[in-house]
Amino acid sequence: MDRILTVEQMTFCEHEAEKYGVSLAQLMDNAAAQLAEVIASNSSASSKIVLLIGKGNNGGDGLVAANLLAEQGLKPAVVLCCGEPDTDLSSAAYARLDKSVEVLKAENALDFIEDADVLVDCIFGTGFHGSLRENILPVFRACKKCEGMKIACNLPSGVNARNGQADKLSFKADVTVTFHRGKLGLYLQPAVDFCGEILVKDIGIDERCENTLYPVITPFDVVKARASLPFRPADGHKGTFGKVVSVAGSESYIGAAGLSAMAAMRTGVGLFELCTAKSVVNSLSAGMYECTYSAMKTDKDGFMVAENAETILKKCEKASSLLIGCGLGHTAETEKLVAELIEKAEIPIVLDADGINSLCPNIDVLLKKKSTVILTPHPAELARLCGVTVGEVMSDRLGFAYRLSEKYGVTVLAKSADTFAVDGGKVYLCTEGTTALAKGGSGDMLAGIVSSYVAQGFDALDAAALGSFTLGSTALLAGYKRSERGIIARDVIDALPRFLYDLENAD
Ligand SMILES: NC(=O)C1=CN([C@@H]2O[C@H](COP(=O)(O)OP(=O)(O)OC[C@H]3O[C@@H](n4cnc5c(N)ncnc54)[C@H](O)[C@@H]3O)[C@@H](O)[C@H]2O)[C@@H](O)CC1
Ligand SMILES: [K+]
Structure with a gap:
């Protein structure tokens, strides 16, 4: 397997990518396109696709992916799990959300989450730290009850991508679509048990962005x-x-x-x-x-x-x-x-x-x-x-x-x-x-x-x-x-x- 990055190394690459002509907004669009492709390949026209959206850029990825799915004639719905998006990129993505995409608030959507055929976790990404707070636990309990296909965007929410620590109620994915490189924490116990299959997808970050990054981490296989x-x-x-x-x-x-x-x-x-x-x-x-x-x-x-x-x-x-x-x-x-x-x-x-x-x-x-x-x-x-x-x-x-x-x-x-x-x-x-x-x-x-x-x-x-x-x-x-x-x-x-x-x- 290829190189693995720490969260700090990944953040460096995202910013360095601008030197090679790829903006942060473009990276989000690329990440969303990769995520949407995996969602679509696990869905049919009648599938109930539910994207769980957090406030940060992980949520932004989900919102852009929802638009792409709607463009393909699928019927995604988004559930705002932490209130309205609040980063520049995620709020821009929210403002651009296609009118056909149903928007729900988490407190009214617990049964809806449970019934999803394809449940996509875009609540927390690399910005997650600490543990899941009390107010969001009902969402994670509903996810646990859902028997549909579960896809995590970048990493399962509740998992710490820095060190592999994971809340017991973390999103238990069948597939984790992660971007550019695997993030270290996803391969460590206990986080690895929440990731399912890890798919590493290209989002246009030039490999030269990694030239100065140490240490170089690779799995020993x-x-x-x-x-x-x-x-x-x-x-x-x-x-x-x-x-x-x-x-x-x-x-x-x-x-x-x-x-x-x-x-x-x-x-x-x-x-x-x-x-x-x-x-x-x-x-x-x-x-x-x-x-x-x-x-x-x-x-x-x-x-x-x-x-x-x-x-x-x-x-x-x-x-x-x-x-x-x-x-x-x-x-x-x-x-x-x-x-x-x-x-x-x-x-x-x-x-x-x-x-x-x-x-x-x-x-x-x-x-x-x-x-x-x-x-x-x-x-x-x-x-x-x-x-x-x-x-x-x-x-x-x-x-x-x-x-x-x-x-x-x-x-x-x-x-x-x-x-x-x-x-x-x-x-x-x-x-x-x-x-x-x-x-x-x-x-x-x-x-x-x-x-x-x-x-x-x-x-x-x-x-x-x-x-x-x-x-x-x-x-x-x-x-x-x-x-x-x-x-x-x-x-x-x-x-x-x-x-x-x-x-x-x-x-
Ligand atoms: N920065 C970039 O250029 C790119 C970022 N991307 C996505 O953006 C993600 C990182 O975005 P962000 O840095 O906005 O982070 P997140 O999207 O992980 O959001 C973190 C948010 O959750 C809050 N939070 C953290 N821990 C919490 C806890 N225990 N309980 C409740 N709230 C908590 C934070 O205060 C913050 O508002 C990546 O995982 C990836 O999915 C992609 O769009 C690709 C490009
Ligand atoms: K996630």
């Missing part, structure tokens, strides 16, 4: 995933496919070290060495034979201490990626250990979980790094890294990840139900996933997979994006005809070779 898989030479040996050194695990968190190791080994890396507490070595080595182990010095509670740094750095000389953090624990000593490893390691580093938490108090050490660093924060960790609340992060997850990436020159894999892989100006959106992954152990698997890909020579952004794609797609595969409730991390790890087979052999 199977085509990109396949293209980023490196060639695996038939005469390759274990050294050819890289080595991960993992600094993970503690007496309190044993499984995390094992899950990340298994996920890494199941995604192609040649060698995996686990540097961990002696008690973790003893527990895991009884069942996980495929990797090597190094027992590290620990404090009295079983957490690794900073003086291990020298040993680990020595091991890094013969490795191709360093994974830090899964089950590491967070103490003053792990803070020192993480800082020293970041400052001195000369191989790419993947920092996850308590590796991230241990980094936060000394985050500026990232400015002294010698190698590539990939951070894999969930929203709470991203909030800690940025020094803000989780709520602030959720209102603009991409923005925070992007600024973090820019400030420290790191790759950020901002994971959640949908995940952003961010490397400065380039962003991949990864949406594969299932609630089977909403469980302990998923982050450990993801970090292990990313470290494996990095060790095999992928560049940081590809490793991060493909890591997320791999985990999400494999969890879907593991859950085939099985409940997401019952899938656990080991099921996903077991399904990794099958996923990779499918990817390697995809058309």
Whole structure:
């Protein structure tokens, strides 16, 4: 799929389009023409077409579309849902509304809305923020009862195109006709569930309007995933496919070290060495034979201490990626250990979980790094890294990840139900996933997979994006005809070779 734009980027393009000879009024006419075409193709002469109109330019699109439908001999009616249109363009469109178009006020039109054959939502567009207010809820309840075809103009009302947040009563579209480019929020949870099929329609904005816009956001799909898989030479040996050194695990968190190791080994890396507490070595080595182990010095509670740094750095000389953090624990000593490893390691580093938490108090050490660093924060960790609340992060997850990436020159894999892989100006959106992954152990698997890909020579952004794609797609595969409730991390790890087979052999 093509590039996706943030709302700010889209607004910039709309204004920039004037430089290429297309006015805002012309853009509205073009948007309305595209919308009318979709409405007409879902209507017959007898269809009861109802366009719900808000005050802003989204309503303007609907009013112009109503005229075009009337010109074609169809019988659209418009319902004013927020009073009379009040922007320059929407009030001009209202003044031009064809006399044959019936105009109703929302308070008198609830049954009328419910009975529509084709219901078109032009209430709110990109200007929507906050939540649906009490006075307009009856309209949305009537929409919910309507059994006709539901079409959203640009985006379903109630959905926030900036961040994907959505009111529970948002318009639930069968089709969303969006203009020029997909808007970021439409592809994020929970908004994506309200969009139905998303049709992206040209409205005459020249692509050169996007030349200066960063970041460039594109969905990471199977085509990109396949293209980023490196060639695996038939005469390759274990050294050819890289080595991960993992600094993970503690007496309190044993499984995390094992899950990340298994996920890494199941995604192609040649060698995996686990540097961990002696008690973790003893527990895991009884069942996980495929990797090597190094027992590290620990404090009295079983957490690794900073003086291990020298040993680990020595091991890094013969490795191709360093994974830090899964089950590491967070103490003053792990803070020192993480800082020293970041400052001195000369191989790419993947920092996850308590590796991230241990980094936060000394985050500026990232400015002294010698190698590539990939951070894999969930929203709470991203909030800690940025020094803000989780709520602030959720209102603009991409923005925070992007600024973090820019400030420290790191790759950020901002994971959640949908995940952003961010490397400065380039962003991949990864949406594969299932609630089977909403469980302990998923982050450990993801970090292990990313470290494996990095060790095999992928560049940081590809490793991060493909890591997320791999985990999400494999969890879907593991859950085939099985409940997401019952899938656990080991099921996903077991399904990794099958996923990779499918990817390697995809058309
Ligand atoms: N600007 C342009 O050049 C173009 C804009 N177009 C359309 O214009 C839309 C954007 O237009 P606007 O910026 O006028 O925004 P909207 O049409 O989304 O209207 C926002 C209106 O709703 C109000 N509002 C926002 N949140 C609310 C809430 N929670 N409860 C109640 N009222 C709320 C705002 O105060 C404002 O009056 C796009 O989505 C697109 O459909 C298209 O015509 C193409 C060209
Ligand atoms: K809308």
